[in-house]
Every structure is written in C-alpha cells, then in structure tokens.
Amino acid sequence: MNSPTALNPTVKAALPPDAAILLEDVSVRYRVPSERINTFKEYMIRWIQRKIAKNDFWALHHVSLEVRKGEVFGLVGRNGAGKSTLLKVIAKVLRPTGGRVRVVGHVVPLLELGAGFHPELTGRENIYLNGAMLGYTRAQMDEKFTRIVDFSELGEFIEAPVRTYSSGMYARLGFAIAVDDQPDILIVDEILGVGDESFQRKCAARIDEYRVQGATILLVSHNANLVQQMCQRAAWLDHGELRAIGKPDEVLDHYHRSQA
C-alpha cells in the first residue's frame, strides 16, 4: 500500500529546486463500510460475527505530479474525479495513504471560504477566529485587520453578527481574510462566486497581482477557456488517476474527447 519512499525514509529524493508542489506516487484510500454501521452495539455484534466488510475506494491512485514555482497550473476533471482530494492532500487536511507530498512555501487555499465562521459572532470577532484557524498570531491579525475590512467592503457591518450577513457579504469576508497575505502558492477553485460582479473583478485582479509577483497558482476548473487562457500547464484527473499532463490545449483535447 505504501510507496517505497514512504516506507523507507532514507531514500529521500532531493526536492527539485524549482518545485513548488511535488507529489510522488500519491494514493488516498477511503474505506467505505459496505453497510452503514452506526452504533457501537451493532459494531460489536458484527465484529464478533466477523462480518465487517469494507470496500476500498481509491480517491487518488498513484498520482505523481510536479508544479513548478511561479507557474499557473490547471487541474481538470469531472465531479468525483479526485480533484478536491488532491487539493486536500496538498493543503495538509488529508495525510495520503501512500506516497509522498511535498509543498514548498506558504499555501493559501481559496477553498471553503469562511469555513468555521460562527454565526453569533461579529465580523470583527470572526476575522480573529478565522485568522487563528489559518495559523496567524493575535499580533499578526491586529496588523492585518484594517486591510481585511477595507478589502471586504463591509464597512460598519463588521460589528454586526455574521448571521445577519447576506451570502455575498459572507463570502467577501472569507475571501478578504484568505487573500490578505502574499502567498507562495495559491489554490483557486473556480467556484469563486464571491459577491457581485465588481467584487469578482476585484478578486480576479488580486489573484493576478499575486501571479505577477511570482506566486504559484493551482487552478481547479471546469471552464476550458479559463484553463486555456491562464495556465501554462494542466493535468486531467479521472477516477483518481492522472490521465494526461502537459500543455493545456493538449490536455483539454484528451479530456473533451473522453467526454464525447
């Protein structure tokens, strides 16, 4: 199940100097019980009867991939192809079942914006709470606070409980917290339905600004045009396996032919 590198840490391949994200033979296995066993009692009965059947589900299967520093890299694939799992493995949320993931630099995942907001707390309180979840200290958050409020365009609503926010305001606040820092690696999910059109433009401008400053961008998208326009390279993921990697138009070509 484990790759040789995971089993034998002495065989450490050196990290290529221009790599930002390096996946070596990465696999993620979910064990899905074939029947849902919810209670402890039920589990014990089954366990005694030796009747716990589990199906393995490989969300990622031997994926090797390198994203270079300063590159805009696109990731395409259908729903359930393993794109989210791949992002979670990079963002440290899931530890891979096998293989090795290495990430160089400060990662800002623009996913799950506003995850962990508490509805009863004010915008201000949630900025500090969310910042802490992203690993910032109190002093760092004091320094970032004004910029975040300005970018979110929430004005005096920042003192109101988040439960009174519209979904657009909610997303704007989440986005403002996430992009305040210059990242080394930015993970962007295309589903950035953040607020109205003008705010979306502002978000795109901010992402582009980071790209110009040399951030590595990993873009997940269904939108072929967007991938073709923005990315230098792309990869196609299907059923947890890497099916193609290379120039965006070639990868998209493969992808579209398989869909037809």
Add this chain to the structure above:
Amino acid sequence: MANLNRSQTVYDSSERGFFALDELREVIRYRNLILQLTRRDIVARYKRSVLGIAWTMLNPLGMMLVLTVAFSQILRFDIPGYPAFVLSGLIAWNFFSQTTTAAMVNLVWGGALLRRIYIPRSAFALAAMGTGVVNVLLSLVPLLVIMLVVGRPIHLSLIFLPVPLLLLLMFSLGFGLIISTWAIYFPDVAEMYQIVLSAWMYLCPIIYTEEMLPAQLRYWLPLLNPMYGLIRLFRLPLYDGRFPTWPELWPSLLLSTAVLLIGWLVFCSKSDEFAYRT
C-alpha cells in the same frame, strides 16, 4: 505557516516524528487558535441572553439549591454548611462533565471543519478545557459567598486550589480525548455518555460524605472511581479549609498524569484518520 522565512517551509507528508510530539508542536504553534476557540465558546453562549455571563454562576447555584432542599430538608442529611459542601463538589463535577462532553461534541459536530482546513485535531478538546477553567473561576464567586453565608470561613488553603484544578483538568483532558476518539467512529457514544455521566455523578461524594457510605463501598469506591479522589481534593482547600495530606494527593496526581498520557497517545495515533471519518 506564517513565519518569517516561510519560503523555506516545506511540508513533507512522509516526514513524521513521533506522532504525539508532532501534535504537541502544532498545538504550541496554534496556541492563538485555542485561545480564540475558548473565547468563541464563552462569547457565543451568552450573546443572545439577557443575563449573559451571570448564567455561569446561576446555573450551579440553582442545582445546588435543588440538591440542598432534596437532601438536607427532605432526606435530613446532617452535614454542616451543606449548601457549601454540595456546591464545592458540584463545581468540580460540572467541570469534568462539561469539558469532556464539549470536547467530544465539538469534535464530532465540528468535524466538518477538520475535513476542510488543517487545524490541530486536539484544538477542540483543549479549548473545551479553557472554557471549563473560566467557568470554574466564575463559579467560585457564588461559592465563596455561600461559604460565608452558611458559616464556613475561607482559609488560606484557598491558594492551593490551582493544584486540584490542574489535576482535574489533566484527567478530564485525557478522558475527553479517549471518548472523543471513540465518538468519531461511533456517534452514539455521545448519547451513551450522558447516561453514564448521570450514574457516575452518584458514585462521587458530591451530595454525601464518605462517612455516610457503607464500609465496603468506602474502600472500593475511591479505588474504582478516579473522580472520587479528585472531587475530594478539590473540596479540601475550599469547604474543609485545609491543605491535603500527601496520601490524599499522590494517587490523584499519578492517575491524572497516566490518563492524560494515555488519552493523548490514543487520540494522536488516530487523529490522522479523523479527516477521513467525520
């Protein structure tokens, strides 16, 4: 994550030290998160109530009142300063029952967060302990008032209270981590635990004194119930107004340390799986 020379930071999934120490290192790095989660627990609970933070003091007072009426008026227990006796035991018990429940519930129901972003898995349990300590400190106010009212003088031994509180915290954290791990796999553990708690409470010297127990129970109960000694220890500097003797202290010290270590090891050895399970 956000240190100064962060362009050098490399996350390597295959680089693992000893899992229990890894988690400890992450907790120290994310200490601000634990503070913020504690703050969230306390602030959010009282945001929409009129009496606000006063409920933390009124809650054990109400329960004490009920127990006092039931046991000293109806069942005629003859314990001097009974309200103070009950309340001091109850504060310790509430700390244990509330923090362990919160550690478990926050992890099971807050588990969605663990699937979305990385935070140290033990942050929820640690924040529950923080909330518990704040609640104990607030409950001390009505306790000290009640002690004066029923004529139990406050002694210098009060300065010893941080020690039993720390032991209680260590035990609760260790135990909370064990049942949290269990509840991740079987959500009904959370329901079962409430029943266990209500039975467990009567096995602790909260409403009765040790002298009221039959001789056999008086021997076995402290051995089998770790909370027995911890509650007694918590009550000593308050209600009894004296420092503990060494034989009263060391069993709880040893036990709390052991439970914390076991709980931490169990939890950390499984914590990588949580994002897969919840």
